[in-house]
Amino acid sequence: MSRNQSLTSNVDWGLLIVFFLMLGMGVANVYSVAYNEDHPNFFDFSQKYGKQILWIGFSLFLGIVVFLIDSDIYRKFAIPIYLFCIGMLVLVLFMPAVNGAHAWLGFGSLGIQPAEFAKIGTAIALGRYINSLNVNQQNVKTVILANIILLGPMVLILMQPDAGSFVVFTSFLFVMYREGLTYDPIVLKLVNLIPGIKFKSTWVGSHFIPILFAVVFLSLVTLLMSNNVLTFEFWPGLEIPGFYGVLISLFLLALISYLILRWVSSKRDRNKVTVIVLIGFIMAAGISTTVNIGFQGLAIHQKERIELFLGMREDPNGDDYNRNRAMAAVGSGGLTGKGYKNASLASVESNHVPESETDFIFCPLAEEWGFVGSLVIMFLFMFMLIRIITIAERQKSRFNRVYAYSVAMIIFYHFAINIGMNIGFAPVIGIPLPFFSYGGSSMMSFSVMMFILIKLDSQRNDVLS
Amino acid sequence: MNTDARRYVILIFFLVIGVIYSIRLFYMQVVDESWTLRAQEIAEKRHVVVPPRGIVKDRNGKKIVINKTYYNLMMCEKDIKHLDTVAFAKLIGWTPEKVKYRFKEIYYEEGFDKNPKTKRRNVPRYQKMRKYAFVKEMTTEEMAEIAPYLGNFPGFFEEITSMRSYPYANAANILGYVSEVNGQEVEEDRFYRSGDNIGRAGLERFYETDLRGRKGVHYIVTSAMNNAIEPYANGKYDTTAKQGPVLNLSVDIDLQAYGESLMVNKRGCIVAIEPSSGEILAMVSAPTFDPNLFVGKRATSQNYPRLLLDKDKPLYPRPLQAEYPPGSIFKLLQSVIALQEGAITINTGFPCNKSLVGCHNHPNAGNIMEAVQMSCNPYYYQAVRRIIQGGRKKGLYADAEEGLRIWSQYMQSFGLGHKLDTDIPGIRGGLIPNPNYYDNEFPSKKRPYGHHQWAFSTIRSISIGQGEVKVTPLQMANIAALIANRGWFYTPHFVKSIGRQGPKPIYKKKNYTMVKSQHFDPVIEGMRRVVNEGGGTARRARLEDIIVCGKTGTAQNPQGEDHSVFIAFAPMNNPKIAISVYVENAGAGGQWAAPIASLMIEKYLKNKISDPEKEKRILEANLMNVVKKGK
Missing domain, CATH: 1.20.5 (Single alpha-helices involved in coiled-coils or other helix-helix interfaces)
Known part of the structure; x- marks a missing residue:
């Protein structure tokens, strides 16, 4: 280890800059949403924007602390950290319920949500465990052990109950997938029970997680779009049923990805690419059609149940109410938006979109900055995610890589679900948009998560294991 | 792997x-864009601001119609929660039953739309989330009493509104009144929404589109709690409400008020016009009423039926609609036509041959001036016979037909026989018979005289303004004005200017009669003598230092005492006021109509009365119960 290096050497400035950019945009957005004319001061700590600044300040302080600590301790103290998180999750169950969930530890506005920090603890624990394995040590035992690490906090979170965080924990399955720790051994065992069959691996088992994700996402989108009719402002009279819209989109997507893949892949792989894209498209279209036909074939009361669960029904007090209004806010943004502090639906004062400063924080962004602003957010997140994957892949330590992938997947899940529910592509489950949503726990946990990553990355050359 | x-x-x-x-x-x-529309639906409210109506000023700039602030107690059913009907009824001073009834009433008042499927009118227009006036037209004091307690009754709130107010309590027949629009009017004109006011009569109705102003529309961003937050898009799409322009009348409200006081306890009317402009200075219809009686729905519903059933018909706009026989004042027009047609010259004389037509005792008229002065009936019988039977065609009947045709054209050119384009609704045109009238309509449409079945002798009573001829008091005043102008007139009108615009173009156009101006001078001389010389019939109209020219008339009334008529203008040279006075059942024109006219003229020109005795006699006279001929 070379102790001569300064603290800032090897820091990934690109990631850090995007991180700060998001923090700045986030707090500016909270200021706009929660703006109170009687308290115009940005630093008025009685207001949400003032508090958010306090949270950011505290998060940055934690970040500096993280920077000063040698990154080695996370691997060394992985188990105590994980157990501490578990302990907090147990403790929180005994706290009084807020909005029906035992999610808050502490008093009033000073509370924290242990579930947010449990993600870090789980990532570290998972890293530590996978790090301890040999590269190809994928068997039933290791897979189940890794799953137990996840299941601990997941069960406790479900007991709160907090469906959003629960779903987010499935993001670790992608990390395991990357590390070759899939459900394949279990699938293999079951398949090989059939006499005469002796596979070494199954394709479905290996790629179970991403396939599952894709199927679930596609099914959800198909269901959510099934009752919609697409209209086009520039072509009045043109109406496309939602399901055909999904199919057309799939086709276009396949076409675009085919062209891109053809362009990037070598001559040798071109036929392979064509086949993969074709199979992918046929399968996706098949799934979508199956889901749609199956859904339409359901009895009315069953349909209603699913619609209610997904928040598709007109229930003025239910989730659809929120989703419908959130979508109206997003959709009314137009190309360039209504202007800063001009959200007519998504501002806290107007209260048409509930939780617009936390779970629906994307609404005011999209309403005030329009498609241009939304696209900027998309690019920032895409940049951040790709940057983190790039960082992950340059790690020498498997622990670091698992941790980096965990961070990427957690942020991706939050991003995909949170924005998805703003645009009608995901059911309404309350999880914050990283760095944008108002709230101390998510701000601190995501910041600490990010700083640990940057610290680990900056010391990637020190690690010998 | x-x-x-x-x-x-x-x-x-x-x-x-x-x-x-x-x-x-x-x-x-x-x-x-459907999400944008959805967003508008969620968060935007169209708030319509109804401006106060334009105010009305008299010719001296005095405000005669203004707006006064009132309050409506509004309700929005969506926001009403657990209404304690008894407590609420107590607060507004109603019975609980009335409160319950009022809810139903509002529901049904809104009406129903056709159901497009069943074609039945059963789709209620009433909407729970819209606001309706629960109690209308509360004064500031009334509202101040209940306002502090309204907080206990969510869904009820106050809203400011304005209603007409008439500081002078005069000129009701000119100004008209406003009241709430009905369902049909709402459908016909998209400007109106239920609860809006519309001009119902008089100038309020005629100038409705000016007075109502321009409604403002504010698009407001509202919160989920329905509170207004801010103007939508910083008010980019808003329009400001604009009050209607000031209506500057030609009416002199003091003269109008004086005229109304003179006509107390009399039936009839006074119309005064400024000849040089056609501006109406006063138009009194007696008996009259206080226009403030029709302010607001509550007052109107109390007073309107009462006034409508009054046997003296105070709501009847006599100056515009009463079509009286003009009587002897018609002789002035016969004189100028006869002169223009060459039927007579200035110095033509006729004997007062009472076998032709009845007359009072007076020397024979040796010229036209004397004929006017003495109002000799046989003179005009003979003069008009020369007009009608002018020898233009062969055969008695054909000649009479041609003569009457020309005569009626003259009369039309004086603004008679058709409606004047005066800026007030409900005007009538009177009647000037033409050949077609006797051929097809008179005495009845079923059994008219028929073509070439009549000659002057048949229709002779028109020569002295009796019989078929009908003229409104407004037209009579216009006769006085066109004689004062020596042969032309501006259409009488009430409005000098609308805001900063001048009068309507038609009121700037001179109407020339078919008679040359020189023929008016001898007639005017005769009119001077009527008032100012011995033997004149209107000596009561004489004024010390103003030369009044006038002509009395006595319109025969088969039902009762004759109507007293007088038209006049003054001063003789450069006339400032032309006037007609009509007093029903008041006997000869010189008795009552002439002194009333002179008082009006003096009031307008001098603003003081030189002969208090004359004024006292008029003010104290009660001619209401004189119906039968008192002998």
Whole structure:
């Protein structure tokens, strides 16, 4: 280890800059949403924007602390950290319920949500465990052990109950997938029970997680779009049923990805690419059609149940109410938006979109900055995610890589679900948009998560294991 | 197993989701506008601001119609929660039953729309989330009493409104009144919404489109709690409400008020016109009423039926609609026509042959001036016979037909026999018979005289303004004005200017009669003598230092005492006022109509009365019960 290096050497400035950019945009957005004319001061700590600044300040302080600590301790103290998180999750169950969930530890506005920090603890624990394995040590035992690490906090979170965080924990399955720790051994065992069959691996088992994700996402989108009719402002009279819209989109997507893949892949792989894209498209279209036909074939009361669960029904007090209004806010943004502090639906004062400063924080962004602003957010997140994957892949330590992938997947899940529910592509489950949503726990946990990553990355050359 | 390639699976996941979301956002935000409409539906409210009506000023700039602030107690059913009907009824001073009834009343008042499927009118227009006036037209004091307690009754709130107010309590027949629009009017004109006011009569109705002003529309961003937050798009799409322009009348409200006081306890009317402009200075209809009786729905519903059933018909706009026989004042027009047609000259004389037509005792008229002065009936019988039977055609009947045709054209050119374009609704045109009238309509449409079945002798009574001829008091005043002008007139009108615009173009156009101006001078000389010389019939109209020219008339009334008529203008040279006075059942014109006219003239020109005795006699006279001929 070379102790001569300064603290800032090897820091990934690109990631850090995007991180700060998001923090700045986030707090500016909270200021706009929660703006109170009687308290115009940005630093008025009685207001949400003032508090958010306090949270950011505290998060940055934690970040500096993280920077000063040698990154080695996370691997060394992985188990105590994980157990501490578990302990907090147990403790929180005994706290009084807020909005029906035992999610808050502490008093009033000073509370924290242990579930947010449990993600870090789980990532570290998972890293530590996978790090301890040999590269190809994928068997039933290791897979189940890794799953137990996840299941601990997941069960406790479900007991709160907090469906959003629960779903987010499935993001670790992608990390395991990357590390070759899939459900394949279990699938293999079951398949090989059939006499005469002796596979070494199954394709479905290996790629179970991403396939599952894709199927679930596609099914959800198909269901959510099934009752919609697409209209086009520039072509009045043109109406496309939602399901055909999904199919057309799939086709276009396949076409675009085919062209891109053809362009990037070598001559040798071109036929392979064509086949993969074709199979992918046929399968996706098949799934979508199956889901749609199956859904339409359901009895009315069953349909209603699913619609209610997904928040598709007109229930003025239910989730659809929120989703419908959130979508109206997003959709009314137009190309360039209504202007800063001009959200007519998504501002806290107007209260048409509930939780617009936390779970629906994307609404005011999209309403005030329009498609241009939304696209900027998309690019920032895409940049951040790709940057983190790039960082992950340059790690020498498997622990670091698992941790980096965990961070990427957690942020991706939050991003995909949170924005998805703003645009009608995901059911309404309350999880914050990283760095944008108002709230101390998510701000601190995501910041600490990010700083640990940057610290680990900056010391990637020190690690010998 | 090498799993490095799996990074691309994850990366592709990121990118695919990013691209799908971006496309979806592009569709939602840029392509599809239904979300924008939905957002408007959720968060925007159209708030219509009804401006106060334009005010009305008299010719001296005195405000005669103004707006006064009132309050409506509004209700919005959506916001009403657990209404304690008894407590609420107590607060507004109603019975609980009335409160319950009022809810139903509002529901049904809104009416129903046709159901497009069943074609039945059963779709209520009433909407729970719209506001309706629960109690209308509360004064500031009334509202101040209940306002502090309204907080206990969510869904009820006050709203400011304005209603007409008439500081002078005069000129009701000119100004008209306003009241709430009915369902049909709402359907016909998209400007109106239920609860709006519309001009119902008089100038309020005629100038409705000016007075009502321009409604303002504010688009407001509202919160989920329905509170207004801010103007939508900083008011980019808002329009400001604009009060209607000031209506500057030609009426002199003091003269109008004086005229109304003179006509107390009399039936009849006074119309005064400024000849040089056609501006109406006063138009009194007696008996009259206080226009403030028709302010607001509550007052109107109390007073309107009462006034409507009054046997003296105070709501009847006599100056515009009463078609009286003009009587002897018609002789002035016969004189100028006869002169113009060459039927007579200034110095033509006729004997007062009472076998032709009855007359009072007076010396024979040796010229036209004397004929006017003495109002000799046989003179005009003979003069008009020369007009009608002018020898233009062969045969008695054909000649009479041609003569009457020409005569009626003259009369039309004096603004008779048709409606004047005066700026007030409900005007009538009177009647000037023409050949067609006797051929097809008189004495009845079923049994008219018929073509070439009549001659002057048949229709002779028109020569002295009796019989078929009908003239409104407004037209009589206009006769006085056109004689004062020596042969032309501006259409009488009430409005000098609308805001900063001048009068309507038609009131700037001189109407020339068919008679040359020189023929008026001898008639005017005769009119001077009527008032100012011995033997004149209107000596009571004489004024010390103003030369009044006038002509009395006595319109025969088969039902009772004759009507007293007088038209006049003054001063003789450069006339400032032309006037007609009509007093029903008041006997000869010189008795009552002439002194009233002179008082009006003096009041207008001098603003003081030189002969208090004359004024006292008029003010104290009660001619209401004189119906039968008192002998």
